[in-house]
Amino acid sequence: MIARHLGDPRLRAYLWQALALAAVVWLGAIVVGNTVANLESRGIASGFGFLDRSAGFGVTMSLIPFGETSSFGRAFLVGLLNTLLVSALGIVLATALGFVIGIARLSPNWLVAKLAAAYVETLRNIPLLLQLFFWYFAVLRALPAPRGSVDIAGLIFLNNRGLYLPVPVASTGTVIALAVIGAAAALLVAAAAFGFGTPAMRGRVRLGCFALIGLGALWLIASLGWDRPHLAGFNFRGGVSLIPEFVALVVALSTYTASFIAEVVRAGLQSVPRGQIEASLALGLSRRRTLRLVVVPQALRVIFPPLTNQYLNLTKNSSLATAIAYPDLVSVFGGTVLNITGQAVEVIVITMAVYLAISLAIAFGMGGYNRAVAMRGT
C-alpha cells in the first residue's frame, strides 16, 4: 500500500524536499545550540553592542578621522572604505592595463604579441599572495630611506615609507576653466541630441565646442598650483603620501587582474567574426569607423560579463591585504577588532555579509545589463 504510493513521483518529490529541509534545519539547530553553549561557557556576550564601544587602537591609513577613542563601528567603516578605495583604484588600473595587453596580444607585430602573451602567462600562473609579498617585501620595503628616495622628475618620490605624489591645488582660474569646459560640453551634448540647424552649422558648432574644451583644458592645467612633496627633516612634507602597503596591494592586484582582463578582451575581440570586418570595409567604412561602429559594440557584449566577474574577483582578492597588514575590512575588522573583542561570530558574519552584498549587487546589475544588450531578433 505504502510502496504503491511511494512510486508516485510527486509524492516522492515532496518527501525528498521535506527530508532536505528537515536535515538543514536540524543541522542549523545543532550549530546554533553548540555556538550558544560555547559562547556561554567562554563568557562572551553575543550581540552587536560592541560596535559602540571605544576601540582603543590606531590604524595606519584611514579616509575618515579615526583615533583611539573611536568606536569599533567606526573601525568597521574605516576598513570598508579602505577596501573600496583599493578595489576602485585597482579596477581602474587593471582595466587600462588589461585592455592594452589584450589588444597587444592581437597586434600584427610578432614581438608585441609575444611580449603580451608572456606577460599573461607569467602573471596568471603565479599565486597573487606571492606577487603581493614580492612587491611589498622584496621591492617596496627594500627601498632606501627617505634621504635616498627614488626621485622621479623632482615631483614623485618613492622610499621605504611609501609613495609621495604632488597634489593639484585649485585657484579661481580653475573654477572658471571648469565652468567653460562644462558649458562647452553641455552645448555639444545638446547639439547632438536636438540636431538643430543645417549639418554644416552643426559641424561648425561642434568644432567650436571642441576648441573651447581644448582651450579650457589648457587653462585648467595652467591655473593649477601644485603642492609638491619635499624633504623636511627625516621625512617628506606636502603632497599626498601613500603607505607602502597600499601601493603594494594596488600594484599586485592590478597587474595580476590585468592578465585575466587581457584574456577576456582578446576573447571578446576575436569573437567578432572576420566577415563582419570585411563587410564593413566593403561598405566603405574606414578602419577606425569599422572598429568603432562594428567591432567594439559586438566585442563589448562578449567582454562585459566576464569583465565584471574579474572586478568582483579583484574586490574579493583585496582581502589578501591582511597578509601585509594594509588596514582593509578583513584586516581591521576581521583581524584586529575580532582579536580585541572576541566577538568572532558577529565580526565574521558582518564581514562576509559585506562581501556578499557587493557580489550580489554587481551580479544583479550585470543581469540587468545582459537583458538590456541581449541580441534581439536573432
Place this chain on the structure above:
Amino acid sequence: MTPARTTVDLRPPAMRLRPIRWMRRNLFGSPFEAVLTLLILCGLWFALRPLVDWALIDAHWSGQGRDACAGGGGACWVFVRARLGQFLYGFYPEAERWRVDVGIALVALAAIPLFLPRMRRKGSIACIALPAAFAVAGFLLTGGAFGLVAVETGRWGGLMLTVVVAVTGIAASFPLGILLALGRRSEMPVIRTLSVAFIEFWRGVPLVTVLFMASVMLPLFLPDGANVDKLLRALIGIALFAAAYMAEVVRGGLQAIPRGQYEAASALGLGYWRTLGLVVLPQALRHVIPGIVGSFIALFKDTTLVLIIGLFDFLGIVQAALTDPQWLGFALEGYVFAAAVYWVFCFGMSRLSARIERRGAPANAPAGRTW
C-alpha cells in the same frame, strides 16, 4: 555521438615565409611597427641582461652557509639549496619523508588513467583507484599504526602541504559539487533554493574570510570539547568553498547534454539515478575536464592563503625562511624560486588541459574558475 556534418571546414593553407619576408611582415610591417620593434628589442636587452647576470652568470650555486655567497652581485641559490628539504616537506621528520613521496606517487599513479586518451572504462577505474589511493596516502602521511610513527599535521608543511591541500580540496569538492549542480537543476523548489543559496554564498565571499571562519568559528559550531585539527578545519573550509565553484563547472557540463538524451534514457526505462549514472554524467563530466583542471589550478594558487591562518604551506615556509637571522637579505631569491615552482605547476597543468580540450571536448565547454 558525432553530429552529422554537412560541410567540411578546411583550414586555410598554412603560409610559410622565408625568414626575411617573415620579419618584414611581422616585425617591420610599417615605419611605426619598425620603431616599436626596435624600441622593444632595446628595452628587452637592458631589462633581461642584468636579470640573466643576476640569476645565472653571477649567481652562487655551491657551498655551505651564507659565506659562500659573499662578494659579487649575483643571486644566492645556496640559500635555496640549504633549505630545499624544508621547502618540500616542512617539518616532517627526515627519516619519514619517503612516506610522503610514496603517498603522492600513489595518488598520481591512480589519476594517470584519466589522462590517457585510449584507456577504456577510465571513469570506473578512477572511481575505485582514486579513493583507495587517497586512503592509503592519508594513512601513510599520518601514520600511527602498522609500525609507522605518527606524524601530527602540525609538522606537515612546504610543497607537500600545498599538494595535500589542493588535492584534498579538489577531491572533496568533486562529489559535493556534482550533488549541488544536480540540486541547482532540480525541479524541486526547496532543493533548488537550498543549492542556489549554498553556491552563491560561497562564491560571494573571499577565501580569506572562509579560512577565518573555519579557524575561528568552526570550533564554536562543534560541541564543547570536540577538538578539530587546524589543518582539517582549513580543509573543510576550502572543500566547501571549492565545491561551490565545482558545482558551477559541472552545471555547465550538464547544460551541454541535449534533452533527447534524458528522453531516450526515460524511454529505455531508466530511473533518475540510473539516467544520471549511465547516460548524463559520463558525458557531462567529459565535457568539463578542462573546467575541472582550471579549478584545480586556481585552487593550487589559492592554497597559499592558508599561511594567513598560520599553516606553513610552500609559500609560508619560504616566507618563514626569509626571516631566519642566518639568512637575512635573500628575499628575492626565495620569491623567485617559489614563483618558478608555482609557475611550472600551473603552466604545466594549463597546457595539459589545453591538450585535452583540443583532443575532443566541445568548444563550448565551460571554463570554470579561471582566476
